[in-house]
Amino acid sequence: MKIVLFTHPPFLEHQSMPRYANMLLNGMKERNHEVEVWTPKARFYRLSNIKSLKKWLGYADQYIVFPLEVWFKLRRSSKENLYVFADQALGPWVPLVHHKKHIVHCHDFLALKSALGTIPENHTSFSGKQYQNYIRNGFSKGKYFISISKKTKEDLHALHRGKIESSTVCYNGLSRPFYALSPFVSRSLLGKKVKMQLSAGYIMHIGGNQYYKNRKGVIEIYDFWRSTSSGKIPLLLIGAVPSAELLDLYQKSPYKSDIHFINNLSDEYINTAYSGAVCLLFPSLDEGFGWPIIEAMASGCPVITTNRSPMNEIGGSAAFYIDKRPADILPLQKWKEDSASILEKLISLDELQMKERIKRSVQQAQKFTTDNALNAIENVYKEINSIV
Structure with missing residues (x-):
C-alpha cells in the first residue's frame, strides 16, 4: 500500500500523539x-515568542497554509494513495481527501464533549467551543474510522454528523516494553532515585492535572483509607507538578507527610515504579484508552480503576473496580468509603492471592502488544484500500 x-505538527510539542503517529509510521514501513x-511546517509560528500570539500563528500554519500545500500535492499524487489521519483532532483536513481512500484514527472526544457541555x-x-x-x-466528512476503544467508537457515532461507512475498534498496544x-x-x-524509604511498598498514581485524571480523588481515597486502616504505606503521585487545587487538598491532609509528588521521573524509571508499587490507584473520570492500566499490569502491578469504559x-477481569467519583457533594463520602474499602481489600491479599492477581494482570496486558495493534490496523487499511 501507499500510505500518506x-x-x-512537531511544533505543537504534543506527547502521546507523536508516539502514536510514529508507531503507525514505523509499523507500516516494517510491513513493507x-x-x-504530511504535516504543517512552522512558518508563521516561528515569527513570534509571545505565547498567545504563537497559538494563532500556529493556526495559520495549520489551517491556511497547510491546506493549500495539500491541495497542490493532491494534484500530482497517486490515485492509489490511502490517506490516514493519526487523530480525529486533525478533522479540519479531512474534507481535503474525503472523496478519496481515507482512514481517521479516533482517540477520545473529551474536548468536544466538554465543549458541548456534557462534562x-x-x-x-x-473560542474553544468554536474550535x-x-x-x-x-x-464528520470522513467515512472510514478506527477507534482505540468501544467507548471511543460509541462517542464517534454519537457525534459524527454524516454517514459512517466503516467503523472498527483496534485497541492500542504498549508503546514500549514493560x-x-x-x-x-x-x-x-x-x-535511591527519589531519596525515600520505600522498602514496605507504596500506592502509586501516574498522570497529569487534567480534570479527568482525578488526582484529587486519589488523595481523597488515600486519606479515607488511612483513617480506617492500620496500613501506613505512602502514596506517590508521579507526573505533573501539582495544581493549586491539588496542593490545597494535600496541605489539608492529616497524612501529608506520607503523600509525595514526584515530577520529571525519566522513562527508564517508570517500569521500576510500577513494579515496586503495591498497586496503581487510577480512579479516572474518563480516558481515551488508559495507558497506565496496561503499563502497570505488564509490570506486575495490580490496578484499581473506575468501572466504566x-x-x-x-x-478486564484482572483489575479491581470502583465507581466514578460523583460530582455532587452528598454521595462523595460514600464514594470515598467504598473506594477505600476496595483499596484495603487489595492491600490485604495474602501472598498466594497477590501472585495470582499479578499473573492475571500480566496475562491481560499481553493482549495489548504493539504487534497486535498494528496487525489489526493493517487489516483495516487493506480492507478500505481494496473496497473504496
Whole structure:
C-alpha cells in the first residue's frame, strides 16, 4: 500500500500523539508499505515568542497554509494513495481527501464533549467551543474510522454528523516494553532515585492535572483509607507538578507527610515504579484508552480503576473496580468509603492471592502488544484500500 500519514505538527510539542503517529509510521514501513508523512511546517509560528500570539500563528500554519500545500500535492499524487489521519483532532483536513481512500484514527472526544457541555467538570471557553465545532465538522466528512476503544467508537457515532461507512475498534498496544521486575529490587532502586524509604511498598498514581485524571480523588481515597486502616504505606503521585487545587487538598491532609509528588521521573524509571508499587490507584473520570492500566499490569502491578469504559475494557477481569467519583457533594463520602474499602481489600491479599492477581494482570496486558495493534490496523487499511 501507499500510505500518506497526516500528523500533528512537531511544533505543537504534543506527547502521546507523536508516539502514536510514529508507531503507525514505523509499523507500516516494517510491513513493507510505503509511508509518506504530511504535516504543517512552522512558518508563521516561528515569527513570534509571545505565547498567545504563537497559538494563532500556529493556526495559520495549520489551517491556511497547510491546506493549500495539500491541495497542490493532491494534484500530482497517486490515485492509489490511502490517506490516514493519526487523530480525529486533525478533522479540519479531512474534507481535503474525503472523496478519496481515507482512514481517521479516533482517540477520545473529551474536548468536544466538554465543549458541548456534557462534562460539567471541565468548562470550555467560547473560542474553544468554536474550535471544537470546527474539528467536528471536519471529521464528520470522513467515512472510514478506527477507534482505540468501544467507548471511543460509541462517542464517534454519537457525534459524527454524516454517514459512517466503516467503523472498527483496534485497541492500542504498549508503546514500549514493560516487564514484571522484582518488587523489592524496584523499591530499592526507586527509593535511591527519589531519596525515600520505600522498602514496605507504596500506592502509586501516574498522570497529569487534567480534570479527568482525578488526582484529587486519589488523595481523597488515600486519606479515607488511612483513617480506617492500620496500613501506613505512602502514596506517590508521579507526573505533573501539582495544581493549586491539588496542593490545597494535600496541605489539608492529616497524612501529608506520607503523600509525595514526584515530577520529571525519566522513562527508564517508570517500569521500576510500577513494579515496586503495591498497586496503581487510577480512579479516572474518563480516558481515551488508559495507558497506565496496561503499563502497570505488564509490570506486575495490580490496578484499581473506575468501572466504566474504556477503563474496564482495558482492565478486564484482572483489575479491581470502583465507581466514578460523583460530582455532587452528598454521595462523595460514600464514594470515598467504598473506594477505600476496595483499596484495603487489595492491600490485604495474602501472598498466594497477590501472585495470582499479578499473573492475571500480566496475562491481560499481553493482549495489548504493539504487534497486535498494528496487525489489526493493517487489516483495516487493506480492507478500505481494496473496497473504496
